Amino acid sequence: MPTLHTINKSPFDRNSLQTCLRLANKGAAVILIEDGVYGAMKGNTVSATVEKALSDLSIYVLGPDMKARGVDESKIIDGIKVVDYKGFVDLTVENDKINAWL
Amino acid sequence: MSDTKKFMYINRKAPYGTIYAWESLEVVLIGAAFEQEVAMAFVDDGVYQILKGQDTSELGIKNFSPTYSALGDYDVNKIYVEKESLDARGLTVDDLLDLKYEDEDDDWAEKDSIQVVTSQELAEILEQQDVVFSF
Amino acid sequence: MGIEVNGKVLETDEEGYLANLNDWEPAVAEAMAKEDGTELTENHWEVIKFLREYYEEYQIAPAVRVLTKAIGKKLGKDKGNSKYLYELFPYGPGKQACKYAGLPKPTGCV
Numbered sequence: 001m002p003t004l005h006t007i008n009k010s011p012f013d014r015n016s017l018q019t020c021l022r023l024a025n026k027g028a029a030v031i032l033i034e035d036g037v038y039g040a041m042k043g044n045t046v047s048a049t050v051e052k053a054l055s056d057l058s059i060y061v062l063g064p065d066m067k068a069r070g071v072d073e074s075k076i077i078d079g080i081k082v083v084d085y086k087g088f089v090d091l092t093v094e095n096d097k098i099n100a101w102l
Numbered sequence: 103m104s105d106t107k108k109f110m111y112i113n114r115k116a117p118y119g120t121i122y123a124w125e126s127l128e129v130v131l132i133g134a135a136f137e138q139e140v141a142m143a144f145v146d147d148g149v150y151q152i153l154k155g156q157d158t159s160e161l162g163i164k165n166f167s168p169t170y171s172a173l174g175d176y177d178v179n180k181i182y183v184e185k186e187s188l189d190a191r192g193l194t195v196d197d198l199l200d201l202k203y204e205d206e207d208d209d210w211a212e213k214d215s216i217q218v219v220t221s222q223e224l225a226e227i228l229e230q231q232d233v234v235f236s237f
Numbered sequence: 238m239g240i241e242v243n244g245k246v247l248e249t250d251e252e253g254y255l256a257n258l259n260d261w262e263p264a265v266a267e268a269m270a271k272e273d274g275t276e277l278t279e280n281h282w283e284v285i286k287f288l289r290e291y292y293e294e295y296q297i298a299p300a301v302r303v304l305t306k307a308i309g310k311k312l313g314k315d316k317g318n319s320k321y322l323y324e325l326f327p328y329g330p331g332k333q334a335c336k337y338a339g340l341p342k343p344t345g346c347v
Contacts, residue, residue, distance in 0.1 A: 001230075015146060019145060025228070099234040099236060100236055101236045102115075128344055132344060134300075135300035135303075135344070166296055168294060175303045
Protein backbone atom coordinates (compact mmCIF):
# COMPACT_ATOMS: atom_id res chain seq x y z
CA MET A 1 0.00 0.00 0.00
CA PRO A 2 2.09 2.95 -1.19
CA THR A 3 1.85 6.15 0.78
CA LEU A 4 2.07 9.76 -0.33
CA HIS A 5 3.66 11.94 2.33
CA THR A 6 3.06 15.68 2.27
CA ILE A 7 5.44 18.14 3.92
CA ASN A 8 4.43 21.79 4.17
CA LYS A 9 7.01 23.25 6.57
CA SER A 10 10.59 24.31 6.03
CA PRO A 11 13.11 21.74 7.35
CA PHE A 12 14.86 24.64 9.10
CA ASP A 13 11.72 25.44 11.09
CA ARG A 14 10.45 21.93 11.89
CA ASN A 15 11.86 18.44 11.70
CA SER A 16 8.83 16.99 9.89
CA LEU A 17 10.79 16.42 6.66
CA GLN A 18 13.64 14.68 8.47
CA THR A 19 11.23 12.46 10.45
CA CYS A 20 9.17 11.70 7.37
CA LEU A 21 12.28 10.58 5.47
CA ARG A 22 13.26 8.41 8.45
CA LEU A 23 9.84 6.72 8.67
CA ALA A 24 8.83 6.49 5.01
CA ASN A 25 9.04 3.04 3.44
CA LYS A 26 10.94 2.21 0.30
CA GLY A 27 8.77 3.06 -2.69
CA ALA A 28 6.82 5.80 -0.96
CA ALA A 29 6.29 9.23 -2.52
CA VAL A 30 6.99 12.52 -0.77
CA ILE A 31 5.75 15.88 -2.03
CA LEU A 32 7.12 19.16 -0.73
CA ILE A 33 4.52 21.92 -0.74
CA GLU A 34 4.15 25.45 0.69
CA ASP A 35 7.21 26.21 2.90
CA GLY A 36 8.19 22.57 2.47
CA VAL A 37 9.68 23.46 -0.94
CA TYR A 38 12.83 24.82 0.77
CA GLY A 39 13.63 21.20 1.60
CA ALA A 40 14.11 20.52 -2.12
CA MET A 41 17.04 22.95 -2.47
CA LYS A 42 20.66 21.93 -2.87
CA GLY A 43 23.67 23.22 -0.98
CA ASN A 44 22.23 23.43 2.54
CA THR A 45 22.54 21.46 5.77
CA VAL A 46 19.54 19.24 4.96
CA SER A 47 20.38 18.53 1.31
CA ALA A 48 22.55 15.48 2.00
CA THR A 49 19.72 13.78 3.92
CA VAL A 50 17.28 14.45 1.09
CA GLU A 51 19.75 13.29 -1.59
CA LYS A 52 20.31 10.06 0.30
CA ALA A 53 16.55 9.45 0.63
CA LEU A 54 16.14 9.69 -3.14
CA SER A 55 17.57 6.20 -3.56
CA ASP A 56 14.52 4.69 -1.81
CA LEU A 57 11.80 7.30 -2.31
CA SER A 58 10.30 9.41 -5.07
CA ILE A 59 10.42 13.05 -4.07
CA TYR A 60 8.32 15.75 -5.72
CA VAL A 61 8.06 19.50 -5.24
CA LEU A 62 5.08 21.68 -6.11
CA GLY A 63 6.11 24.15 -8.88
CA PRO A 64 3.70 27.02 -8.08
CA ASP A 65 4.88 27.07 -4.43
CA MET A 66 8.52 27.16 -5.59
CA LYS A 67 7.86 29.96 -8.05
CA ALA A 68 6.02 32.03 -5.44
CA ARG A 69 9.06 31.80 -3.17
CA GLY A 70 11.63 32.56 -5.86
CA VAL A 71 13.07 29.06 -5.77
CA ASP A 72 14.35 28.37 -9.27
CA GLU A 73 14.36 24.87 -10.74
CA SER A 74 18.13 25.13 -11.19
CA LYS A 75 18.50 25.18 -7.40
CA ILE A 76 16.58 21.96 -6.87
CA ILE A 77 18.37 18.73 -5.95
CA ASP A 78 18.85 16.42 -8.96
CA GLY A 79 16.29 13.64 -8.93
CA ILE A 80 13.49 15.66 -7.35
CA LYS A 81 10.63 16.09 -9.80
CA VAL A 82 8.76 19.37 -10.13
CA VAL A 83 4.99 18.90 -10.53
CA ASP A 84 2.06 21.24 -11.06
CA TYR A 85 -1.32 21.00 -9.30
CA LYS A 86 -2.49 18.36 -11.77
CA GLY A 87 0.59 16.30 -10.99
CA PHE A 88 -0.14 16.65 -7.28
CA VAL A 89 -3.69 15.38 -7.82
CA ASP A 90 -2.35 12.43 -9.84
CA LEU A 91 -0.06 11.53 -6.92
CA THR A 92 -2.96 11.53 -4.48
CA VAL A 93 -4.84 9.17 -6.80
CA GLU A 94 -1.89 6.84 -7.42
CA ASN A 95 -1.29 6.27 -3.71
CA ASP A 96 -3.55 4.39 -1.29
CA LYS A 97 -3.12 6.71 1.61
CA ILE A 98 -1.78 10.08 2.52
CA ASN A 99 0.25 11.03 5.54
CA ALA A 100 0.07 14.80 5.98
CA TRP A 101 2.96 15.66 8.31
CA LEU A 102 2.48 18.74 10.46
CA MET B 103 -17.11 -5.33 12.11
CA SER B 104 -16.32 -5.62 8.39
CA ASP B 105 -15.89 -1.87 8.20
CA THR B 106 -13.17 -1.81 10.82
CA LYS B 107 -10.14 0.06 9.62
CA LYS B 108 -6.67 0.40 11.06
CA PHE B 109 -6.13 3.94 12.24
CA MET B 110 -2.73 5.22 13.29
CA TYR B 111 -2.18 8.50 15.09
CA ILE B 112 1.37 9.83 14.98
CA ASN B 113 2.16 12.26 17.78
CA ARG B 114 5.18 14.50 17.36
CA LYS B 115 4.56 17.52 19.62
CA ALA B 116 5.26 18.12 23.29
CA PRO B 117 2.10 18.30 25.44
CA TYR B 118 1.40 21.82 26.74
CA GLY B 119 3.05 24.31 24.37
CA THR B 120 0.50 23.63 21.65
CA ILE B 121 -2.94 22.04 21.53
CA TYR B 122 -1.92 19.16 19.23
CA ALA B 123 -1.33 16.52 21.93
CA TRP B 124 -4.71 16.98 23.61
CA GLU B 125 -6.55 17.24 20.28
CA SER B 126 -4.95 14.02 19.13
CA LEU B 127 -5.88 12.23 22.34
CA GLU B 128 -9.50 13.38 22.03
CA VAL B 129 -9.69 12.22 18.42
CA VAL B 130 -8.17 8.88 19.41
CA LEU B 131 -10.77 8.37 22.15
CA ILE B 132 -13.59 9.30 19.77
CA GLY B 133 -12.27 6.96 17.06
CA ALA B 134 -11.89 4.15 19.57
CA ALA B 135 -15.43 4.66 20.90
CA PHE B 136 -16.61 3.77 17.38
CA GLU B 137 -14.75 0.46 17.64
CA GLN B 138 -12.13 1.05 15.01
CA GLU B 139 -8.70 -0.50 15.35
CA VAL B 140 -6.67 2.34 16.76
CA ALA B 141 -2.94 2.55 17.37
CA MET B 142 -0.72 5.44 18.41
CA ALA B 143 2.90 6.29 17.72
CA PHE B 144 5.02 8.72 19.70
CA VAL B 145 7.88 10.24 17.74
CA ASP B 146 10.17 13.27 18.14
CA ASP B 147 8.90 15.61 20.91
CA GLY B 148 5.71 13.52 21.01
CA VAL B 149 7.49 11.19 23.44
CA TYR B 150 7.28 13.99 26.03
CA GLN B 151 3.47 13.53 26.04
CA ILE B 152 3.81 10.25 27.91
CA LEU B 153 6.57 11.25 30.29
CA LYS B 154 5.92 10.28 33.93
CA GLY B 155 5.38 12.80 36.69
CA GLN B 156 3.53 15.61 34.90
CA ASP B 157 1.92 18.15 37.24
CA THR B 158 0.20 21.20 35.75
CA SER B 159 -1.28 22.44 39.02
CA GLU B 160 0.76 25.65 38.95
CA LEU B 161 -0.23 26.40 35.36
CA GLY B 162 -3.97 26.24 35.98
CA ILE B 163 -4.48 23.97 32.98
CA LYS B 164 -5.63 20.39 32.84
CA ASN B 165 -3.00 17.67 33.25
CA PHE B 166 -4.21 15.16 30.69
CA SER B 167 -1.40 12.67 31.18
CA PRO B 168 -3.62 10.43 33.39
CA THR B 169 -5.96 10.06 30.40
CA TYR B 170 -3.37 7.99 28.52
CA SER B 171 -3.89 5.32 31.19
CA ALA B 172 -7.55 5.04 30.10
CA LEU B 173 -6.54 4.06 26.56
CA GLY B 174 -6.47 0.38 27.55
CA ASP B 175 -10.17 0.62 28.50
CA TYR B 176 -10.81 1.94 24.99
CA ASP B 177 -8.98 -1.05 23.47
CA VAL B 178 -6.14 1.16 22.31
CA ASN B 179 -3.34 -1.15 23.30
CA LYS B 180 -0.81 -0.69 20.54
CA ILE B 181 1.30 2.26 21.59
CA TYR B 182 4.55 2.52 19.68
CA VAL B 183 7.40 4.72 20.81
CA GLU B 184 10.30 5.34 18.44
CA LYS B 185 13.59 4.32 20.02
CA GLU B 186 15.61 6.93 18.11
CA SER B 187 13.41 9.71 19.53
CA LEU B 188 13.87 8.42 23.08
CA ASP B 189 17.63 8.07 22.58
CA ALA B 190 17.96 11.58 21.18
CA ARG B 191 16.28 12.96 24.31
CA GLY B 192 18.22 10.81 26.75
CA LEU B 193 15.07 8.92 27.76
CA THR B 194 14.26 5.26 28.25
CA VAL B 195 10.98 3.39 28.55
CA ASP B 196 11.36 3.70 32.36
CA ASP B 197 10.80 7.46 32.03
CA LEU B 198 7.42 6.87 30.42
CA LEU B 199 3.96 6.25 31.88
CA ASP B 200 3.28 2.63 32.69
CA LEU B 201 0.46 2.03 30.22
CA LYS B 202 -1.34 -1.31 30.50
CA TYR B 203 -4.28 -3.15 28.98
CA GLU B 204 -6.13 -6.33 29.82
CA ASP B 205 -5.93 -8.98 27.15
CA GLU B 206 -9.42 -10.35 26.59
CA ASP B 207 -8.01 -13.35 24.69
CA ASP B 208 -5.64 -14.25 27.51
CA ASP B 209 -7.95 -14.39 30.53
CA TRP B 210 -7.71 -10.61 31.01
CA ALA B 211 -4.01 -10.76 31.83
CA GLU B 212 -2.53 -7.29 32.31
CA LYS B 213 -0.02 -6.45 29.61
CA ASP B 214 2.15 -3.51 28.56
CA SER B 215 0.69 -1.31 25.84
CA ILE B 216 3.94 0.48 25.07
CA GLN B 217 6.31 -1.06 22.56
CA VAL B 218 9.61 0.64 21.85
CA VAL B 219 10.40 0.18 18.16
CA THR B 220 13.18 1.34 15.85
CA SER B 221 12.53 3.76 12.98
CA GLN B 222 12.65 0.87 10.56
CA GLU B 223 10.14 -1.19 12.53
CA LEU B 224 7.85 1.81 12.87
CA ALA B 225 8.07 2.47 9.12
CA GLU B 226 6.82 -1.08 8.50
CA ILE B 227 4.01 -0.68 11.04
CA LEU B 228 2.92 2.57 9.36
CA GLU B 229 2.81 0.77 6.04
CA GLN B 230 0.19 -1.68 7.38
CA GLN B 231 -2.30 1.04 8.35
CA ASP B 232 -5.38 2.06 6.41
CA VAL B 233 -5.42 5.64 7.64
CA VAL B 234 -2.62 7.69 9.19
CA PHE B 235 -3.15 10.96 11.03
CA SER B 236 -0.26 13.20 11.97
CA PHE B 237 -0.39 15.47 14.99
CA MET C 238 -27.97 28.77 32.30
CA GLY C 239 -27.83 27.33 35.77
CA ILE C 240 -29.29 24.97 38.29
CA GLU C 241 -30.45 25.94 41.76
CA VAL C 242 -29.03 23.76 44.53
CA ASN C 243 -29.38 24.58 48.23
CA GLY C 244 -30.25 28.19 47.43
CA LYS C 245 -27.21 28.70 45.18
CA VAL C 246 -27.36 28.91 41.39
CA LEU C 247 -24.62 26.80 39.81
CA GLU C 248 -23.51 27.51 36.25
CA THR C 249 -24.32 24.88 33.61
CA ASP C 250 -23.75 24.64 29.86
CA GLU C 251 -26.53 24.73 27.26
CA GLU C 252 -27.19 21.01 27.75
CA GLY C 253 -27.37 21.24 31.52
CA TYR C 254 -23.92 19.86 32.35
CA LEU C 255 -22.23 21.48 35.31
CA ALA C 256 -19.74 24.12 34.18
CA ASN C 257 -17.38 23.59 37.12
CA LEU C 258 -16.55 20.09 38.24
CA ASN C 259 -15.82 21.35 41.76
CA ASP C 260 -19.34 22.76 42.21
CA TRP C 261 -20.62 19.21 42.52
CA GLU C 262 -22.22 17.81 45.64
CA PRO C 263 -24.80 15.00 45.98
CA ALA C 264 -27.59 17.60 46.07
CA VAL C 265 -26.66 18.56 42.47
CA ALA C 266 -27.43 15.05 41.26
CA GLU C 267 -30.70 15.11 43.18
CA ALA C 268 -31.72 18.46 41.70
CA MET C 269 -30.91 17.29 38.15
CA ALA C 270 -32.76 14.01 38.65
CA LYS C 271 -35.79 15.88 39.95
CA GLU C 272 -35.86 18.00 36.78
CA ASP C 273 -35.88 14.76 34.75
CA GLY C 274 -38.54 13.21 36.98
CA THR C 275 -36.14 10.52 38.19
CA GLU C 276 -35.87 9.26 41.78
CA LEU C 277 -32.26 8.38 42.63
CA THR C 278 -31.77 4.96 44.21
CA GLU C 279 -28.70 3.21 45.65
CA ASN C 280 -28.15 1.72 42.19
CA HIS C 281 -27.98 5.18 40.63
CA TRP C 282 -25.56 6.41 43.27
CA GLU C 283 -23.28 3.44 42.67
CA VAL C 284 -22.87 4.47 39.03
CA ILE C 285 -22.55 8.18 39.84
CA LYS C 286 -19.86 7.45 42.42
CA PHE C 287 -18.08 5.19 39.96
CA LEU C 288 -18.06 7.94 37.32
CA ARG C 289 -16.64 10.51 39.71
CA GLU C 290 -13.87 8.12 40.65
CA TYR C 291 -13.18 7.34 36.99
CA TYR C 292 -12.90 11.03 36.21
CA GLU C 293 -10.66 11.63 39.21
CA GLU C 294 -8.30 8.93 37.99
CA TYR C 295 -8.33 9.47 34.21
CA GLN C 296 -9.57 13.06 33.74
CA ILE C 297 -12.23 12.02 31.23
CA ALA C 298 -15.84 10.89 31.27
CA PRO C 299 -15.79 7.38 29.78
CA ALA C 300 -17.65 6.40 26.62
CA VAL C 301 -20.71 4.19 27.23
CA ARG C 302 -18.95 1.06 26.01
CA VAL C 303 -16.05 1.69 28.36
CA LEU C 304 -18.35 2.54 31.25
CA THR C 305 -20.36 -0.65 30.76
CA LYS C 306 -17.26 -2.82 30.69
CA ALA C 307 -15.71 -1.12 33.71
CA ILE C 308 -18.93 -1.32 35.75
CA GLY C 309 -19.14 -5.02 34.95
CA LYS C 310 -15.64 -5.51 36.22
CA LYS C 311 -16.21 -3.55 39.41
CA LEU C 312 -19.85 -4.26 40.30
CA GLY C 313 -20.49 -7.55 38.54
CA LYS C 314 -21.83 -8.78 35.23
CA ASP C 315 -25.49 -8.29 36.22
CA LYS C 316 -24.78 -4.55 36.34
CA GLY C 317 -22.21 -4.30 33.58
CA ASN C 318 -24.66 -4.46 30.70
CA SER C 319 -26.49 -1.80 28.74
CA LYS C 320 -29.96 -3.09 29.67
CA TYR C 321 -29.35 -2.51 33.36
CA LEU C 322 -27.68 0.86 32.80
CA TYR C 323 -30.32 2.14 30.38
CA GLU C 324 -33.05 1.17 32.84
CA LEU C 325 -31.33 3.29 35.46
CA PHE C 326 -30.53 6.13 33.07
CA PRO C 327 -33.04 6.08 30.23
CA TYR C 328 -31.52 9.17 28.57
CA GLY C 329 -28.32 7.17 28.11
CA PRO C 330 -25.92 6.04 30.83
CA GLY C 331 -23.11 8.07 29.32
CA LYS C 332 -24.95 11.36 29.04
CA GLN C 333 -27.40 11.25 31.94
CA ALA C 334 -25.19 9.63 34.55
CA CYS C 335 -22.22 11.85 33.69
CA LYS C 336 -24.45 14.88 33.98
CA TYR C 337 -25.68 13.84 37.43
CA ALA C 338 -22.08 13.15 38.44
CA GLY C 339 -21.12 16.69 37.48
CA LEU C 340 -18.80 15.55 34.68
CA PRO C 341 -18.59 16.99 31.18
CA LYS C 342 -20.35 15.16 28.38
CA PRO C 343 -18.38 12.01 27.49
CA THR C 344 -15.80 12.48 24.74
CA GLY C 345 -17.25 11.16 21.52
CA CYS C 346 -20.87 11.56 22.61
CA VAL C 347 -23.09 13.43 20.18
